[in-house]
Amino acid sequence: MRQRLFPRLCHGTETALWRNMMHKRWLFVGMLAACALWLVTPVLVAAQINIGINIGTPPPPPPPRVITAPPQLVVIPGTQVFYAPTVPQNYFVYGGKSYVFHDGSWFVAPAHHGPWTFLAVEQVPPSIRGVPVHYYKVPPGHRKDKGPPPWAGQGKGHKHHKHDD
Numbered sequence: 001m002r003q004r005l006f007p008r009l010c011h012g013t014e015t016a017l018w019r020n021m022m023h024k025r026w027l028f029v030g031m032l033a034a035c036a037l038w039l040v041t042p043v044l045v046a047a048q049i050n051i052g053i054n055i056g057t058p059p060p061p062p063p064p065r066v067i068t069a070p071p072q073l074v075v076i077p078g079t080q081v082f083y084a085p086t087v088p089q090n091y092f093v094y095g096g097k098s099y100v101f102h103d104g105s106w107f108v109a110p111a112h113h114g115p116w117t118f119l120a121v122e123q124v125p126p127s128i129r130g131v132p133v134h135y136y137k138v139p140p141g142h143r144k145d146k147g148p149p150p151w152a153g154q155g156k157g158h159k160h161h162k163h164d165d
Contacts, residue, residue: 062116063089063102070112076135081127083135090136092128099128101140 071084073093082093090101098109100116106124107116121129133139 059118060103060105062107062114062118063100067091067112076131079127079131081131083131088137090138090140092131092135094125094128099124101136101138104140 067087071087071091073082073084075082080094084091084093092099092101096110098112099119100107100109106119106121106128108119108124109116
């Protein structure tokens with residue numbers, strides 16, 4: 001009886017039964033390991049680590065106000081740019097994208113509700129940069145006595161004052 005249950009121990013040599021039993025054990029262990037990996041993988045994917053290095057000033061935060069419903073748009077005469085007279089921000093639409101000028105920075109979004117992404121002035125379409133200042137809710141520029149920045153349309157541009165130095 002002992003010889004039948006433990007053939008390797010009794011004879012000292014591997015038998016076909018012993019090899020078959022070990023093969024099944026390793027197959028079972030492999031299946032358990034695969035199942036454990038399948039269960040753990042989503043946790044590992046969710047716990048990704050991202051490392052970024054920013055050189056220079058980080059982009060400003062997007063506008064805090066969220067536009068929940070599509071605003072009423074009015075075309076700016078002579079352009080393909082629209083503005084939203086009911087929105088309290090500098091909100092423009094051009095080429096199917098929404099643009100906001102907020103706290104001295106431009107932001108772009110694929111829709112009225114965002115998500116808003118910082119946009120360098122050089123990347124703002126010329127049609128948007130050329131919008132006349134009187135279509136802005138908050139005029140661009142740091143000080144009203146200097147007029148709008150040079151990229152804003154139909155304005156005085158930036159004049160150099162002795163207190164700018």
